Amino acid sequence: MSTQRNPPPPTLPNCGTGIGLRLPHAAEIAAVRPRLAFLEVHAENYMAETVALEWLLELRRDYPVSIHGVASSLGGAEELDRIHLGRFKALIEQVEPMLVSEHLAWSAVGGAYLNDLLPLPYTEESLDLFSRHVTEAQEALGRPLLIENPSSYLRFRHSTIPEDEFLAETARRTSCGILCDINNIYVSARNFAFDPIAYLDALPAEAIGEIHLAGHHVADDTDILIDDHGSRIAQPVWELHAAALRRFGLVPTLIEWDTNLPPLNVLLGEARHAQELADVHQCAGAA
């Protein structure tokens, strides 16, 4: 195995638009080198010496990389999985990402990993626990984290803190940043009939380190919206994104697409649209 150190990643003034890197697109991205501000990957897909990692190490020479953890289970009631965090840290050291993020959620208990971002009751107790885990994870990874707001389909009766406040307070206590997923806010706001603009307003603007945009669909026999990262970004989500730009200013923005993966061009088209919105915002600000 080569012990040669990777070249440092390129540095860009990075408030542009990126896309999620999925293995079926890797060869085309390497060949075409589309203009993108960054690529984002799910940490857990790159924790072994795999072909996927080989692609990532090649592409990181030309693109800044954001690493998005989906399985650290920071909201889990048990202690954090130190083996998992060790693998996460090893990946960070290899890739030297521009951003590292995780979720306001839990996904493992009693030795079982449930492959989903599961909801927490928002109580003082879970706020203490979650904040402690964010701090522990930041220490273990040696990096500040961005924490993403989840999409949700159920709420617990004993929740006492609104999610936006829970996230803002986590950022205050742990100095973590916030990854603001606009689609998740829209989905949860529709599912629970709250005002998405008020949610944006409750987040501390200075903590926002990244924005996610993705698609959703309506569940078959209910009018529940499901965040599936499997379609184009819906018009109301673009509108909410424009509101987020006005509130937070320019931040790195990601087009997420994980299921029903379309040709790369479709993702690049969505990224171009996001970039146009950012440009319009910037011009409006300069005028």
Added chain:
Amino acid sequence: MSTNVPALLELQLQLRQALLGGNASELVAAIRGDGLAPSARLAIYRHHAVATLSAVLKGTFPVVCRLVDERFFAYAAHEYLREHPPHSRCIVEYGADFADFLAGFEPCKGLPYLPDVARFEWALNASATVREVVPLPISALEAITSEKAGHLKLRLQPSVSYFASYWPIGAIWQANQENEVPKVDLASGGTRVEFRRAGDAVAWRGLDPGTFAFRAALADGLVLSVAAAAATEKDPAFDIAAALERVFAVGLAVAFTESRTGTVGP
């Protein structure tokens, strides 16, 4: 630690149970309706867990799925994930013991070769995802005296693995790559194959009994003299020198250890 943490743990254990098909009555009482039955809200999460984990299994074991049909596979996958939810946070590592599960799964008893098809697909998938490393040239062995040669241990490419079965699994797998599955004679003999990533694809190929025994022993970390004995037991005419040369010629060896002297090579 806060006194309410056990309450959160209890809630999470209940949700785990509900997602994996168990009783959800206590949990349902903790969920707000918000205009929809709490059980329907829970079903969204249950559906996601079952659908995504089943899809992972189907992606790794497509020939098993084809042999038993989609509906039966979905049933078997559901039973498996209830009893064996993933432990690793890396979901590509899920399914390592699916073959063992199938071996003990009563409704599959009529297809005795099915667990070995699953083992074959697991090995194929593992080889496909692992990176190859720079091979060692045979010249690296020049300094080894012939007395010491028998004590050498070779390390093979990380993507390489060996698989043997009483059943013609290679033929079954190959037949199921076609639209119209040709008949496979189950009595046509066993399988001895080598899996290896080659370029951007993964390849498997049948090996003669001597070569299989030799390489599989090396892959198990046995010293050269023991691997040679295993090969000649299967094939008394086995040419050890030629076989060793071939291992290097095809880039299988990546490092070696000389007994009691540590690893040599890159």
